[in-house]
Amino acid sequence: MSIAKGIQESMTRGSWIRKMFEEGIKLKQIHGEFNVYDYTLGNPYVDPPKAFFDALETVVHERKRLAHGYMQNSGFPETRQRVADELSKDTGRKYGIDNIIMTVGAAGAMNVAFKSILEPGDEVVVVAPYFPEYNFYINNHQGVRVTSLAKDDFLPDIADLDRKIGPKTKALIINSPCNPSGVLVPKDVLLELAALLERKNAEYGKIIYLMSDEPYRKLVFDGQKAETPASFYDHTLIGTSHSKDLSLAGERIGYLAINPDTPAAKDLFAAATFCNRILGFVNAPALMQRVLQALPSFESPVALYQAKRDVLFNGLKDIGYDVRCPEGTFFMFPKSPLPNDLDFIEVLRRHRVLVSPGTGFEFPGYFRLSFAVDDRIIENSLPAFKEAFREVQ
Numbered sequence: 001m002s003i004a005k006g007i008q009e010s011m012t013r014g015s016w017i018r019k020m021f022e023e024g025i026k027l028k029q030i031h032g033e034f035n036v037y038d039y040t041l042g043n044p045y046v047d048p049p050k051a052f053f054d055a056l057e058t059v060v061h062e063r064k065r066l067a068h069g070y071m072q073n074s075g076f077p078e079t080r081q082r083v084a085d086e087l088s089k090d091t092g093r094k095y096g097i098d099n100i101i102m103t104v105g106a107a108g109a110m111n112v113a114f115k116s117i118l119e120p121g122d123e124v125v126v127v128a129p130y131f132p133e134y135n136f137y138i139n140n141h142q143g144v145r146v147t148s149l150a151k152d153d154f155l156p157d158i159a160d161l162d163r164k165i166g167p168k169t170k171a172l173i174i175n176s177p178c179n180p181s182g183v184l185v186p187k188d189v190l191l192e193l194a195a196l197l198e199r200k201n202a203e204y205g206k207i208i209y210l211m212s213d214e215p216y217r218k219l220v221f222d223g224q225k226a227e228t229p230a231s232f233y234d235h236t237l238i239g240t241s242h243s244k245d246l247s248l249a250g251e252r253i254g255y256l257a258i259n260p261d262t263p264a265a266k267d268l269f270a271a272a273t274f275c276n277r278i279l280g281f282v283n284a285p286a287l288m289q290r291v292l293q294a295l296p297s298f299e300s301p302v303a304l305y306q307a308k309r310d311v312l313f314n315g316l317k318d319i320g321y322d323v324r325c326p327e328g329t330f331f332m333f334p335k336s337p338l339p340n341d342l343d344f345i346e347v348l349r350r351h352r353v354l355v356s357p358g359t360g361f362e363f364p365g366y367f368r369l370s371f372a373v374d375d376r377i378i379e380n381s382l383p384a385f386k387e388a389f390r391e392v393q
């Protein structure tokens with residue numbers, strides 16, 4: 001066979017996503033766009049902010065030498081300085097340009113980080129439910145995924161993590177607010193996590209990195225603020241992007257931030273810069289780096305997503321769904337009224353509601369809705385959610 005076995009298997013396992021996508025296209029052709037309630041895609045709903053287009057316009061007209069050429073593989077120093085200043089404000093740490101590597105999205109940041117730190121067979125602990133692409137990012141660099149199930153409130157279970165983190169653990173991934181649950185990990189839990197990791201580091205005489213996947217950190221509702229674990233744990237690597245908070249998912253602009261207080265910070269920066277190159281990214285897109293420099297502020301469409309969340313959450317709650325109100329992201333993760341989430345998503349599909357099964361997030365019994373959709377989809381879908389719910393009572 002021409003295709004590598006591992007890739008063939010991964011593609012087959014992920015084929016329900018494609019099936020759902022194709023089903024959506026087919027149903028929309030028959031019933032019309034607003035009569036098919038497609039909650040599967042995690043693509044930002046709104047356009048980027050006006051400030052982005054203004055900055056883009058400015059940058060497009062600049063005629064600077066090598067503005068579109070190769071640069072240091074870590075990115076333009078001015079862009080990295082901008083990121084470092086912002087992170088220093090957010091965390092109380094002293095980030096400098098040599099702690100920041102501009103990357104091809106958050107996915108690029110995590111791949112660069114894992115390529116830099118993982119030996120074959122090293123374990124990376126993830127908290128389920130989690131973004132399923134982590135499996136590939138870990139596997140790409142010969143790591144082994146170890147799952148710790150979150151508690152009923154979707155927060156990390158510290159006692160379970162204590163059991164799962166062992167001598168082979170190289171990293172733990174935390175994603176707050178979380179895709180798919182929308183849960184924000186509060187400061188006291190982050191402090192508990194930091195204490196647990198410090199204890200494990202002492203026990204095993206090594207450093208376990210906390211990979212903080214933060215593309216939704218600015219998409220937080222009700223005036224809350226998402227803390228980054230980088231404030232509390234010296235060995236935190238932040239992987240993030242502006243895919244979601246500035247709706248720039250297709251522009252592939254993000255960064256990896258190495259905590260300045262971790263002892264190997266300098267070596268990690270050199271390794272990650274090198275890995276950015278050899279993974280074939282070379283550097284993050286030049287134009288987008290310069291747009292970030294030119295942006296006066298980073299405003300996220302929080303109010304818009306919060307309004308969508310409120311209509312969908314209240315609607316589902318009124319019908320009788322068991323659902324936790326998401327504190328951030330644009331995802332909601334209700335409990336399936338049938339024990340098998342795959343059975344229930346089939347019932348929903350018959351009512352033209354397309355959702356992703358919790359099984360795909362290693363958390364069966366739930367389903368994920370992305371409310372980055374038009375308000376009409378939310379309004380029109382509620383009767384369908386109701387009929388599906390009644391059908392299975």
Ligand SMILES: Cc1ncc(COP(=O)(O)O)c(C=O)c1O
Pocket residue numbers: 042104105106107108131175178179213215240241242243249254
């Ligand atoms: C939790 C999480 N992490 C990482 C990513 C990847 O982000 P990016 O598109 O910036 O690579 C996504 C994208 O959906 C995500 O939901």
